[in-house]
Amino acid sequence: MTDVKLTDVAKVYGGKVEVLKNIDLDIKTGELVVFVGPSGCGKSTLLRMIAGLEKISDGTLEIDGQVVNDIPPSQRGIAMVFQSYALYPHMTVRDNMAFALQIAKMPKAEIDAAVNAAAEKLQLTEYLDRLPKALSGGQRQRVAIGRAVVRSPKVYLFDEPLSNLDAALRVATRIEIAQLKEQMPDTTMIYVTHDQVEAMTLATRIVVLANKGIAQVGSPLDLYERPNSEFVAQFIGSPAMNLVAGEIVGTGAVTTLKVHDGGGTITSAVPSLPEDMGAQVNVGFRPEDAIQSDGENYAYEGEIEIQESLGEVTLIYFKRAAPEHEPVIAKLPGIHPEQRGKSMRLTADPEKVHIFRNGVSLLYR
Numbered sequence: 001m002t003d004v005k006l007t008d009v010a011k012v013y014g015g016k017v018e019v020l021k022n023i024d025l026d027i028k029t030g031e032l033v034v035f036v037g038p039s040g041c042g043k044s045t046l047l048r049m050i051a052g053l054e055k056i057s058d059g060t061l062e063i064d065g066q067v068v069n070d071i072p073p074s075q076r077g078i079a080m081v082f083q084s085y086a087l088y089p090h091m092t093v094r095d096n097m098a099f100a101l102q103i104a105k106m107p108k109a110e111i112d113a114a115v116n117a118a119a120e121k122l123q124l125t126e127y128l129d130r131l132p133k134a135l136s137g138g139q140r141q142r143v144a145i146g147r148a149v150v151r152s153p154k155v156y157l158f159d160e161p162l163s164n165l166d167a168a169l170r171v172a173t174r175i176e177i178a179q180l181k182e183q184m185p186d187t188t189m190i191y192v193t194h195d196q197v198e199a200m201t202l203a204t205r206i207v208v209l210a211n212k213g214i215a216q217v218g219s220p221l222d223l224y225e226r227p228n229s230e231f232v233a234q235f236i237g238s239p240a241m242n243l244v245a246g247e248i249v250g251t252g253a254v255t256t257l258k259v260h261d262g263g264g265t266i267t268s269a270v271p272s273l274p275e276d277m278g279a280q281v282n283v284g285f286r287p288e289d290a291i292q293s294d295g296e297n298y299a300y301e302g303e304i305e306i307q308e309s310l311g312e313v314t315l316i317y318f319k320r321a322a323p324e325h326e327p328v329i330a331k332l333p334g335i336h337p338e339q340r341g342k343s344m345r346l347t348a349d350p351e352k353v354h355i356f357r358n359g360v361s362l363l364y365r
């Protein structure tokens with residue numbers, strides 16, 4: 001059991017700047033929970049409160065069923081991995097990894113065994129006698145993770161551990177973290193990132209933070225397929241979900257919508273009620289769910305402003321009547337002939353169309 005439970009947790013800096021409030025979160029043993037959210041929403045603050053590096057202003061934090069609000073970091077059974085690897089430059093990889101255990105006066109044979117086992121898990125065995133300067137960024141970050149692993153913590157906390165790495169190393173190190181997690185199914189990991197792909201691929205659950213609180217918690221696919229709000233819909237997924245203004249013109253088990261901006265009609269599998277008739281809503285569909293329509297049945301029609309061929313897909317950006325709105329984007333499979341300046345019609349699978357009223361998904365009422 002290494003559950004981490006937050007109940008009504010709040011953070012106020014300096015007695016007046018409220019950064020987080022009413023945070024309720026129950027993280028179960030073996031989960032890898034990822035915190036995401038816009039810059040400054042409090043992701044690092046929340047992680048640092050769990051670590052004990054930041055005081056909790058209100059509410060309770062339990063680890064393993066024990067309230068730890070006033071327990072110092074070293075006694076919480078956690079280990080934290082930072083973006084800056086913070087290795088000791090004059091010490092070998094082996095000594096960097098052994099250091100905390102030596103301080104804790106662990107017998108040498110046990111230290112050696114712990115370091116060797118961690119090095120094996122992280123494929124660092126051949127680098128144990130090198131200094132950090134003779135390692136790549138990805139290897140250095142693995143040593144930093146190894147320093148956490150040797151301590152056999154109950155909970156691992158990662159604060160943007162891959163953001164100093166270049167794209168290729170990020171991918172490789174991300175996969176190593178996923179493999180490490182698989183080898184240690186009973187540890188609990190909490191991870192802060194800006195990176196969508198990291199969040200989607202590593203997380204058992206994603207916590208989206210916004211406006212001082214939790215906007216939504218769910219598995220990556222939950223958040224992608226069933227966002228509860230326009231905010232989450234546009235935050236998860238890249239390019240972001242398209243939103244166009246519309247009106248409900250048919251209710252029942254499926255909803256028919258008239259799209260104002262771009263002109264067609266679209267059906268959503270989200271049911272709506274008779275009293276919704278005439279309601280002004282935003283219709284959402286993801287770029288990858290857009291389907292090119294040749295016929296009369298279409299949801300959106302627009303002039304192509306930009307076209308980007310990525311090989312396996314083509315991104316089509318449509319000009320918006322209201323230039324302050326983000327462009328509507330279609331991600332169409334394959335290569336398409338250049339059609340800039342021409343008009344194109346789109347529709348979308350009804351199962352994948354979202355409806356938002358006052359920013360809230362109609363799925364969630």
Ligand SMILES: Nc1ncnc2c1ncn2[C@@H]1O[C@H](COP(=O)(O)OP(=O)(O)OP(=O)(O)O)[C@@H](O)[C@H]1O
Pocket residue numbers: 013014017019037038039040041042043044045046194
């Ligand atoms: N020591 C502090 N005193 C006052 N305000 C602080 C302090 N530390 C952080 N903040 C504020 O708290 C808010 C949350 O900061 P935090 O670093 O947790 O956000 P974040 O979501 O991790 O941001 P980013 O994604 O940019 O790293 C920010 O508005 C920040 O300015």
